[in-house]
Amino acid sequence: MDEQPRLMHSHTGVGMAGHPGLPQHMQEGTGGTDGDGRKQDIGDILQQIMTITDQSLDEAQARKHALNCHRMKPALFNVLCEIKEKTVLSIRGAQEEEPPDPQLMRLDNMLLAEGVSGPEKGGGSAAAAAAAAASGGAGADNSAEHSDYRAKLSQIRQIYHTELEKYEQACNEFTTHVMNLLREQSRTRPISPKEIERMVSIIHRKFSSIQMQLKQSTCEAVMILRSRFLDARRKRRNFNKQATEILNEYFYSHLSNPYPSEEAKEELAKKCAITVAQVSNWFGNKRIRYKKNIGKFQEEANMYAARTAVNAANASSHGSQANSPSTPNSAGETGN
DNA sequence: GGGCATGATTCTTG
DNA sequence: CAAGAATCATGCCC
16 A cells, blocks of 8 residues: 555655765665666556556456455455554553443432333332422322422433433444444455454444433433422422411410420321421411511401400300400410 | 512521 | 521412
8 A cells, every 4th residue: 555655755766866965875885787777667666557547447446356356365464453453452452441430330320219210110209209208298289299200200211211222223323334334344454353343342432421421411300300399498388278377376375475385286287287397387487477576467466366265255155154265455365 | 570478497596 | 405596499469
C-alpha cells in the first residue's frame, strides 16, 4: 500500500542526482555506471505504475482475485494479524478488562429497588407501601394517591423499557453491520477474529454508556416522583369539617387548660379518624394561634361555647338536674 | 394570582 | 421531652 510514496521519493531523489545541492550520501557510493542502472529501474517502476493506471477495471478485479486466491495469502494474513495483535495489545492492553462501573451498579440497584427494572408488577407496590408507611398511616383517602403514584411509576417503567429495547436493537443492528463489514474487509486486509471481537466490545461499551444516561435520567424521574409523593408537606389535606368541629369543641370547652391527656388525644384521634400525632399538632398550632390573636378567635370561641351550653342543657333536661351549665359568653371556661 | 388558613416540620426553650 | 415559636408548603377562597 505505502509502496507508492516511497517510490515517488526515490524517483525525485534520483532525478536530482548530480545536482549541486544534493546531500553527500546521495551522490557517493552509487558509482558512475550504477547511475544508468538505477535510471533504468526507475523507468521500469514508472512504467509499471503507468500500466496499473491504464488497467481496466476488469483487469484490476482479475488481479485482485488472483491475489486473493494466492496460496500464500492466508499464511501472510495470519502473520500480519499476529503482528497487529501484538502492537494493538501493547498499546491498549492496559485499559482492557475494566471492572464493573460502580455508578452503573448503583443505578441498576436503585432501578431494581424502585421496581423499574425488576420483574413485571409488584415492584411498584413496594414503593407504594413505603409511601404509605411514610405518610403516617392516615389511611382511607390516600389510596387514590397511591394509585396515581403507581400509574406514574409504571409510565416511567414503560418508557424506560421501550427506550432500553430501542437501544439494544440499535446496538445489535450496528454490531452485526460492523461485523459483516469487517468480515467482508478481512478478505482484502488482515483482520483477526480477535480484532472483530474487540471492535464489538468497543461498540457495546459505547452503547452501554448511552444506556447509563438513560438509567440516570430514569432514576432522576423516579426520585422526583418519590419526593413528590413521600413528602408529607406536599400532600397536606385539611381535616374534614367534622374532625375540626370535634377538635374545636374540645379546645374551647377546655380553654383554660387546652392540653389534652394522652388518653384524651387517643379518644379524639379515634373520633376524628386521624393520628394522635396529628391531634398533638393540631392542639399545638391551635394554642399558639389562639394566643397570638385572641380577638380573631373570639367569635369562634363564643359559637362553640354556646353549642356546648346547648348540649349540656339537652343532657340535663334528659337526665335529672344539671350540675352547672357553662355560661355562653364566658368562652366555655368550664375549668379543669 | 394573591392572600389567608392550615397541617406539618424544625428549632428553641424550660 | 413536651410545649412554644417560627417556618414551610399546600389548600382554598375571592
